[in-house]
Amino acid sequence: MAAFEASSNPPLQPPSATASTLPQYPEMILAAIEALDDKNGSNKSAISKHIEDTYGELPPAHTTLLSHHLNKMKQSGQLVMVKNNYMKPDPNSPPPRGRGRPPKPKSDLPPDAVASPPRPRGRPPKSRDPSDPPPPPKIKSPSPGSGRPRGRPPKKAKTGVGAPPPLTASGSPRGRGRPPKVKTAVATPVGC
Template sequence: MATEETGNNPPPPAAAPNSALPQYPEMIMAAIEALNDPSGSNKSAIAKQIESTYGDLPAAHSTLLTHHLNKMKLSGELVMVKNNYMKRDPNAPPKRGRGRPPKPKEPAPPGAVASPPRPRGRPPKPRDPNAPPPPAPKTKAPAATGKKRGRGRPPKEKPDTAPAPAAAGGVKRGRGRPPKVKPAVAPVGA
């Protein structure tokens, strides 16, 4: 019955994250600024700086730091050079995508008519006007029965259903190689 009375008691407080800590991206940026290394700061230096600045960190601090560093690197907030993270230079050109950039399209002069796109495939060979016309392509005549041929290889013709001639002795031969005939052994004393 004690379980029914627990409705009057308030539930235990949920484990709230440290509300005094700023968000990880803010802590990472502050650590990089504090380290102020021109070649950038590696992950362990950033982690040590955050631990010294904010002493009370969650147990999964290393995992969270790695996750947020990768996320910030992919979003472009941080740049990674030789395993060191640094802030992105605001004057740097945007990161180019993979592959060759497309050619810039020149606008057509006004009044020009666009030609239709080329058809696919290899263009036909030029025909000689004096040459005789090519022979008509051969078409296969349909079978005498008038049935349309199906796809694939035609089935083998079935042999006549007449019974096969019996082997000597009137016994039908079995499958496989016949057994070796053993020579008759002559009596020794003769």
């Protein structure tokens, strides 16, 4: 009976047998774009249909593989995508610009000049040598032009709990609250 089971099941072909007869996907894609020869390019479904018609047996993940290779070829510059259509890049066109602001052009130095290394970021470290003189003290100078120092002026001395209340112009301590209005005497006419 074991002989019967062995003869009824034919040996399976390895899955790579059909894949090995197919060319690589980038080659099939480029051949399809050339064969379709549309001046506006070819979309993904037209490329897929041409590959299916030309090669017949394709792997079950054909659509996934096609999308992957189209994206890869687009990013590497082998294909250009214009309005959802893929086409070969024009050899006379300038290379595509990257994202963001282009870098500033570097100034050319004369051949005899030596470029110094760029200054590192941040504050320079303090010297750890005890024999070095201390750094000079910083001198606060007023801002140029105005004659006044920068910033908000310092507050006057605070009056605390034990401090006497401030004196008014007459010399007596001020009471709480808003001071009363000062009434002015109205002059009455004398000949009435």
